[in-house]
Amino acid sequence: MSFFELKEPPRREDRLKACIADGAALGELACRRMRCCQPDGERTFTQNSICLLLPALGTMNSIPNSVVLMHGGLGCGSSSHGGNAAVRAGNNQRWGVVKDGTWLSTGLTETDVIGGGETKLAAAIIEADRRYKPAVIFVVASCVPGIIGDDVESIAEQVRSEVQAKILPVHCEGFKTKIWATAYDAVYHAIGRTLLPAAAEKNDAEKSVHTVNLMNMSSMGRGDEVELERLLKALKLDVNVFPVFADPENMRRMTQADLSVSTCPTHDDYMLNHLQEKYGIPFIIRHMPIGIENTGKWLRDVAGFFNIGDQAEELIAAEEAELYAALEPLKPMFAGKKAFVSAGEFRALSTAILLAELGFEVAGIRAFHHDEFAVVEYEKLIRLTGKDYPLNIANCQPFEEANLLKRLKPDVFLGHLNGNGTAAKLGITTHVIYNVGLQYVGYRGAYELARRLYRQLSNPRFNRSLSRFTHLPYQESWYKENPFKYIKVAGGETDE
Known part of the structure; x- marks a missing residue:
């Protein structure tokens, strides 16, 4: 039975065995495929969370x-x-x-x-x-x-x-649910159950040719949509962007496309499966097009579906050559700099991959939850960086993050706007990892992120000055503890 026949979607804890608590070295977690990650009762002490x-x-x-x-x-x-x-x-x-x-x-x-x-x-x-x-x-x-x-x-x-x-x-x-990514399923569930069936019946004769559904469940702003539309249109493909800012009257086009492609697997799998099951639209959900390698892989997957691989290779080669030339004067600034990344799992991992491509040393990652779709990204990171560093699965636990930052002392912290305060108060340069007014996706997004980081690292005084007058609410003794002390492991004990 399809989930869309139910009144509400299942919890991600049940559907994907998603979890919100783990902490160890990246290689250790990747090798055991997060088997110790706990979906419920995850900590003996928890500081805060977010409602879906x-x-x-x-x-x-x-x-x-x-x-x-x-x-x-x-x-x-x-x-x-x-x-x-x-x-x-x-x-x-x-x-x-x-x-x-x-x-x-x-x-x-x-x-x-x-x-x-x-x-x-x-x-x-x-x-x-x-x-x-x-x-x-x-x-x-x-x-x-x-x-x-x-x-x-x-x-x-x-x-x-x-x-x-x-x-x-x-x-x-x-x-x-404690997995607030279930919110994306809830909205897709409502649209899929009520809005798309009526639209499809009304416009069944309007089958499009060479059209791609570009999924954007708050994964990117308009500038990033334009970048991906530019790349797909260079391959002679039409694009439907769905669901943010999509006109309800035109959502019928979603049921008539040839292919659906995810921009963030964390956000999109629920609806992509539904579009395939009910309307026969195949989908691709392997990569998030943030970073040079990931953007190329994303484009190759789409081109492979339409048998236009040669055109894609020409496009990728031209785009990468232009991008590498533009990045050349910026990269010396990044050499030897350590970066810490905090965001939803796929955005955190794909951004960490981009930072490594730019020449940063990835010092640590915090992901808000974990599910099966990110396994390939962990493998990419290990291959690209060749190093181990801490990975924290945490649904907003700033006390763990503060402990890690004190230990790792990164030069720059990339996190969401409302989550950069901990790093800023420690005097670490911060940059927002997602903002609808900025670009992050595709080749232009890679350059724009590098350009912004270059400017901030050129003048890091603001947060350094801030740290002289603000203090975090934790005792010095906490910074000497294992940052993952309160996380339960599979056997039921804490991770000490």
Whole structure:
């Protein structure tokens, strides 16, 4: 039975045996294929985490002509305010319109928790449709309805005849999973169950030729989309970008393509399997096109499917020659510099590979979780660097990261914007590893990242000065401990 026949997607802990806790040398973890990584009960002490609602909202708010209706407490969904700048910029870059995301809340109270919030949800769906006349209403179940038993699917079905919009129930009950990458499955599940079938029936005769579905589940900004479109169009291929900022009315094109290709296997496998099972569209999910080698492998895979390998080799050779020439004056700055990388698993590993290609010494990696898709990336890193260094699987545990950074003393730290504070307070040069306004992907992305790092390493004074006046909240005794002290291993003991 397809997962899409279920009301909600399975947890990644169950579907992929994904896990969020391990720490050791890269080679050791790669050799045992993460068998000791723990999906649940992962630490005897944990500092913090992230709810899967956060990445889900980033995608849903990007869909044009949509309303995101949060069913939960008023605070659930408030992160949409912080993410709205990216929504406005993305709409402007793709559609030439500066438009905010539209999100509402049923604002469940203590009374609703006791008596149930289904009546309030039904009224809110009808009002959202009347007020905004959207093409799509995402009805998002947060923790509260999951606990009290509100049936968002039944309510959506009950009011369906009273609204014009498509109603897409999305299950983001944060307490159900610690792998917040499950958020991507939740959004894809809603789109695949409700939106794509109607579009496919309506446009079954519009089968495209030589068209690639380019998956972007918040994997890259518009500049990176343009770079991959440029490379694919150089191979005479048409491109559909899906799902961020994709017009719901045009999502039918996803069901008519010849091939789907992932830009981040962590994000895309759930939908790629569905597109193949239901619509017969084959897919490629092997590499993330960050870095010189990975971009070439990514292009060769696509070209191999269409039997245009010779054209791809000509393109790759020309692009690499131009890139290597552009990088030549920058690389002396990177020689001997140590880098630490922190991000979602595939982005962290592919960025580490790019840093090694630029001449950095990779000193350590922190990945937010681990699943089967990254095994090949670990093997690439070991082959490319020929060294062992710490790998930390951690869903936002800054105390472990601080310990590692104190030991490793990297020259530069690449992490997400809200995760660079620990390194910055230690005086380490920091650079954001993902920002929708910057380029990271493809050959241009490799050059742009190198150029930005060159500028920052040329003048690292800001974070060095910052470290003189700010301090981390950990005792000196912690830095002498094993950074992975509180991680449980397969036998149930801590990793001391």
